[in-house]
Amino acid sequence: MKKMWSGRFESDSSKLLEEFNASIGFDKNLYEQDIAGSKAHAKMLGVKGIISKDDADNIITGLDVVLSEIKSKKYEFKTEDEDIHMSVEKRLSEIIGKELGGRLHTARSRNDQVALDFRLYVLKQNREIFTKICDFIDTLVEISKEHIDTLMPGYTHLQHAQPVSLAYHLMAYAFMFKRDCERLISSYERNNLSPLGSAALAGTPHRIDREFVARELGFAGVTQNAMDSVSDRDFALEILFNISVLMMHTSRLCEELILWSSQEFGFITISDTYSTGSSIMPQKKNPDVAELIRGKTGRVNGNLIALLTTMKGLPLAYNKDMQEDKEGVFDSANTALASIVILNEMTKEIKFNTKNMLNATKKGHLSATDLADYLVREKNIPFRIAHFITGKAVAFAENLNLDLSQLNANQLKQIDENLDENAMKFLDLNASKEARSSLGGTANESVKLQIKQMNEWLEITKGYFKKQG
Known part of the structure; x- marks a missing residue:
């Protein structure tokens, strides 16, 4: 079978080359974007008089037939058609005639066509991932509202550090995911430009209207340099990076x-709905969802590195290496969407074992820093000396197999004369949490403010893409 580009070739491609060269097996996922781009392009050609209005209308009608066939599963994707662009054009020509179908490709190349399709796909996935992250932030905020008074250990080095609330801990993740949303918005705004009309690399002599096509497809504008437009994959790298950071946060x-x-912590119980069992140990209840998300993070990181490596040595403009740009993006986008959706649903059903959290705060001397701060503020002792005295108090408590918060006034006096009865109130764990009332701290009023700020941000930002049209 002759290729659409076979005019200068004297022999047919080998079957081996066809299979190695073809991208139809994965870029068929871009059929909606490809047909939308072709319809906008045909409409522009008709408006500008490059082809007749009737021809443009017939092409658009034929493209709607192709779209209907694909959606109804009646369409056959063939390896010999190479890619989604050739496949759609070939089927269009079968429907409306070869001569009329051949007019569609006037003033464009597969280079700007694929750049358009892929960019449209990335922008769509950007919006969808953004929406799912916002949904998850909503869940974290709602759980946080219920646990402002729930005391738990805060950690550094996975060692007990200072008492915090569960709400405070969860809101830390909410702010991480907020940054993920902000990165997606920034990337969307930067890349919401149409490359169509750049042709192979140098533009076209036909008097096209690129801005018309951009408006038809919902872009904010057009790219400014044709050579850059067909060779740019920054938009794909950005969504891969954004997904990698998102998945790092979920991990x-x-x-x-x-x-x-785990039995060692016992802070939460994951519902049976989102747990699995063991094939040999009847008692097991495994957190497989969380483990899979943690594992998939390495996979999306690999996709980012793969495309960075592909692009790093390419001269301008388009090179066939860039066919390797899509599968990793498809995989990462699907992985991110699946992961954030199931993480959200699992989190909604988690039972928080607040008694175990509270009991854990009574280990590890979480109020030690408060005692040192008391000595600094009330006794005018330099912090380094206060740190030393508090360290002695910790060692004293450990010798008695007690937590620092459990020492009484007489025991404190044995450690240092500056540790009087007034020091007792600074050892209280809840008081320790409430003492940290600085902006961003773990005191209840500070956490309530964080929740309020997050809700305000969500209310404004969730509708961002709706405003973009």
Whole structure:
């Protein structure tokens, strides 16, 4: 079978080359974007008089038939058609005639066509991932509202550090995911430009209207340099990077959920709906969802590195290497969407074992820093000396197999004369949490403010893409 580009070739492609060269097996996922771009292009050609209005209308009608066939599963994708662009054009020509179908490709190349299709796909996935992250932030905020007074240990080095609330801890993740949303918005705004009309690399002599096509497809504008337009894959790299950071954040949360669900912590119980069992140990209840998300993070990181490596040595403009740009993006986008959706649903059903969290705060001397701060503020002792005295108090408590918060006034006096009865109130764990009332701290009023700020941001930002049309 002759290729659409076979005019200068004297022999047919080998079957081996056809299979190696073809991208139809994966870029068929872009059929909606490809047909939308072709319809906008045909309409512009008709408006500008490059082809007749009737021809443009007939092409658009034929493209609607192709779209209907694909959606109804009646369409056959063939390896010999190479890619989605050739496949759609070939089927269009079968429907409306070869001569009329051949007019569609006037003033464009597969280079700007694929750049358009892929960019449209990335922008769509950008919007969808953004929406799912916002949904998850909503869940974290709602759970946080219920646990402002729930005391738990805060950690550094995975060692007990200072008492915090569960709400405060979860809001830390909410702010991580907020940044993920902000990165997606920034990337969307930067890349919401149409490359169509750039042709192969140098533009076209036909008097096209690129801005018309951009408006038809919902872009904010057009790219400014044709050579850059067809060779640019920054938009794909950006969504891969944004997904990698998002998945890193989900992985960190999942790591904690795995730890918290263990017998050693016992802070949470993951519902049976989102747990699995063991094939040999009847008692097991495994946090497989969290472990899978943690594992998939390595996969999306690999997709980012793969495309960075592909692009790093390419001269301008388009090179066939760039066919390798799509599968990793498809995979990462699907992985991110699946991960954030199931993480959200699983989190909604988690039972928080608040008594175990409270009991954990009574280990590890979480109020030690408060005692040192008391000595600095009330006794005018330099912090380094106060640190030393408090360290002695910790050692004293450990010798008695007690937590620092459990020492009484007489015991404190044995450690240092500056540790009087007034020091007792600074050892109270809830008081320790409430003492940290600085902006961003773990005191209840500070956490309530964080929740309020997040809700205000969500209310404004959730509708961002609706405003974009």
